[in-house]
Amino acid sequence: MTKKTIKVDYLARVEGEGGLYIKMKDDAVVDVKLKIFEPPRFFEGLLRGRDFQEAPDITARICGICPVAYQMSAVHAMENALGVKVEGPLRDLRRLLYCGEWIESHTLHIYMLHAPDFLGYPDAIKMAKDHKEIVERGLKLKKAGNQIVSLLGGREIHPINVRVGGFYKVFSKKDFEPLIETLKWARDAALETVRWTAQLPFPEFEQDYEFVALHHPEEYPFNEGRIVSSEGLDIDCSDYEQHFQEEHVEHSNALHSVLKKRGAYFVGPMARYSLNFDQLSPMVREAALEAGLGRECRNPFKSIVIRSIEVLYACDEALRILESYEKPERPFVSVEPREATGFSCTEAPRGILYHHYRLDGQGKILDAKIVPPTSQNQKTIENDLWKFVPQHIHLAQEELTWQCEQAIRNYDPCISCATHFLKLDIERT
Amino acid sequence: MSEPDYTSLVIGVGNLYRSDDAVGILIARKINNMALDRVSVKEQSGEGTSLMDAWKGYGRVLIVDAVSSGAAVGSIHRLDASKEPIPSKFFSCSTHNFGVAEAIELARTLSQLPGHLQLYGIEGKNFQPGEVLSSEVEQAMELVVGEILQTISSLS
Numbered sequence: 074m075t076k077k078t079i080k081v082d083y084l085a086r087v088e089g090e091g092g093l094y095i096k097m098k099d100d101a102v103v104d105v106k107l108k109i110f111e112p113p114r115f116f117e118g119l120l121r122g123r124d125f126q127e128a129p130d131i132t133a134r135i136c137g138i139c140p141v142a143y144q145m146s147a148v149h150a151m152e153n154a155l156g157v158k159v160e161g162p163l164r165d166l167r168r169l170l171y172c173g174e175w176i177e178s179h180t181l182h183i184y185m186l187h188a189p190d191f192l193g194y195p196d197a198i199k200m201a202k203d204h205k206e207i208v209e210r211g212l213k214l215k216k217a218g219n220q221i222v223s224l225l226g227g228r229e230i231h232p233i234n235v236r237v238g239g240f241y242k243v244f245s246k247k248d249f250e251p252l253i254e255t256l257k258w259a260r261d262a263a264l265e266t267v268r269w270t271a272q273l274p275f276p277e278f279e280q281d282y283e284f285v286a287l288h289h290p291e292e293y294p295f296n297e298g299r300i301v302s303s304e305g306l307d308i309d310c311s312d313y314e315q316h317f318q319e320e321h322v323e324h325s326n327a328l329h330s331v332l333k334k335r336g337a338y339f340v341g342p343m344a345r346y347s348l349n350f351d352q353l354s355p356m357v358r359e360a361a362l363e364a365g366l367g368r369e370c371r372n373p374f375k376s377i378v379i380r381s382i383e384v385l386y387a388c389d390e391a392l393r394i395l396e397s398y399e400k401p402e403r404p405f406v407s408v409e410p411r412e413a414t415g416f417s418c419t420e421a422p423r424g425i426l427y428h429h430y431r432l433d434g435q436g437k438i439l440d441a442k443i444v445p446p447t448s449q450n451q452k453t454i455e456n457d458l459w460k461f462v463p464q465h466i467h468l469a470q471e472e473l474t475w476q477c478e479q480a481i482r483n484y485d486p487c488i489s490c491a492t493h494f495l496k497l498d499i500e501r502t
Numbered sequence: 503m504s505e506p507d508y509t510s511l512v513i514g515v516g517n518l519y520r521s522d523d524a525v526g527i528l529i530a531r532k533i534n535n536m537a538l539d540r541v542s543v544k545e546q547s548g549e550g551t552s553l554m555d556a557w558k559g560y561g562r563v564l565i566v567d568a569v570s571s572g573a574a575v576g577s578i579h580r581l582d583a584s585k586e587p588i589p590s591k592f593f594s595c596s597t598h599n600f601g602v603a604e605a606i607e608l609a610r611t612l613s614q615l616p617g618h619l620q621l622y623g624i625e626g627k628n629f630q631p632g633e634v635l636s637s638e639v640e641q642a643m644e645l646v647v648g649e650i651l652q653t654i655s656s657l658s
Contacts, residue, residue, distance in 0.1 A: 181551065181600070186600070196604070197604075198608045201608055201611040201612055208612065216555060229549075
């Protein structure tokens with residue numbers, strides 16, 4: 074009997090601190106643990122007692138890569154609680170801000186973190202030696218996303234212009250003019266990115282996931298929609314906790330999220346794409362088909378192509394919004410506090426991000442619950458490894474370890490987000 | 503947009519709410535408050551690609567950040583990035599592991615490095631949430647401000 078272990082103490086090219094442990098006996102996998110040891114940060118606890126208007130800026134601090142997602146889920150949950158609907162140009166501006174974040178976040182992952190895996194480089198710096206122009210294109214494309222967030226959000230990281238009801242300040246059509254030229258270039262660069270990623274070498278690894286994403290009949294989802302799944306789930310965000318539950322596992326400081334009675338599920342670009350193909354704009358659908366993708370994709374290694382498709386969509390959608398934009402009369406809709414409960418889900422770059430708040434009559438937060446995408450994908454990442462390792466057991470240890478890391482990076486995991494909270498169960502005897 | 507007419511850029515990197523990690527930002531603010539002629543000051547979180555944008559167009563750049571390399575707290579590391587590669591043990595507390603050291607090395611590969619790039623790393627002790635510097639870091643801060651002023655004047 075031979076025993077073998079794969080151990081990666083610190084995963085590289087992911088956000089936050091995590092490790093991987095795989096144990097094998099006679100070429101069979103007997104244990105897989107995605108270990109998340111990033112310390113918990115107790116955000117939900119520190120929201121208690123704060124004013125409802127503070128939630129978007131406090132929760133934005135959970136992540137430096139997807140602060141817009143936290144702001145959007147927070148404002149929608151508060152508006153849901155307080156009976157406010159934000160429509161017209163203000164709603165469009167929220168979609169625009171989200172476009173900026175998707176472009177930034179996805180492009181960083183595609184070019185700097187994931188592509189080196191496929192091309193056999195340990196990092197983007199080594200890759201840039203042989204692929205200078207490609208890396209330069211990636212950096213410039215990411216910057217286009219930064220520009221949207223900087224202008225509309227007030228600064229690149231942890232934007233400060235978002236409030237419950239809308240924005241603190243809105244801009245004229247003229248203010249946005251420089252962005253339009255940038256985004257026209259970015260849309261072309263995004264199309265080149267789709268073509269470039271589509272010809273990378275992918276292992277055969279089609280999986281039978283339950284995809285979960287938002288779905289809106291008329292648009293590719295950012296801020297609004299019902300939560301749907303490939304197995305027929307179709308619920309309002311307010312019913313999330315009736316269908317999903319979080320579990321504490323010993324080896325992770327991030328709670329594992331499962332569908333009740335069904336288990337692991339998959340959130341993120343591949344789920345969004347597979348459940349919303351028809352909502353993509355025509356040129357993006359055409360680019361996807363030309364890249365060899367079907368109407369759905371079940372190979373997580375191809376998530377790099379799906380992210381490229383979403384960058385293309387975000388550039389196209391941002392241009393559509395800017396070209397028809399008219400400055401709203403007021404930057405925000407008035408919001409009055411009341412005793413209420415609110416729920417929301419929006420599509421962060423890595424998948425659905427759920428917020429739930431309970432407010433008192435003065436608008437103070439009594440309770441908060443936040444479920445980020447990475448904690449929802451943890452179990453699915455482990456399941457992938459249970460299946461991937463036996464298929465590649467013949468590889469040398471170093472190569473197999475690399476490919477396991479790559480399989481984790483397929484999810485662009487954000488460990489800092491996932492550990493915003495740890496449920497402490499203290500057992501006393 | 504044309505680049506500013508300044509010849510030196512000081513970039514403070516860090517997080518104001520992570521104790522000793524604030525030192526880079528605090529130094530940048532001190533320099534900024536002096537309103538020196540031909541000196542521009544920027545604050546950065548340490549995200550690599552934004553950093554590469556921040557120094558674009560400047561020939562003389564000074565970056566200051568907190569580091570955790572195992573040296574004595576308050577030690578000042580001085581690295582001439584235009585001449586030598588940056589050991590990755592420095593400046594590794596960054597988003598998606600693409601931070602200051604990686605940005606500099608990527609820029610070197612892409613020939614986007616400023617002609618003169620001086621790094622000051624101040625060894626920190628406490629990177630937990632908080633707004634107070636360790637006393638050793640506070641002392642080092644004053645020394646580094648003096649050194650940066652000297653370097654700027656020698657460059658101009």
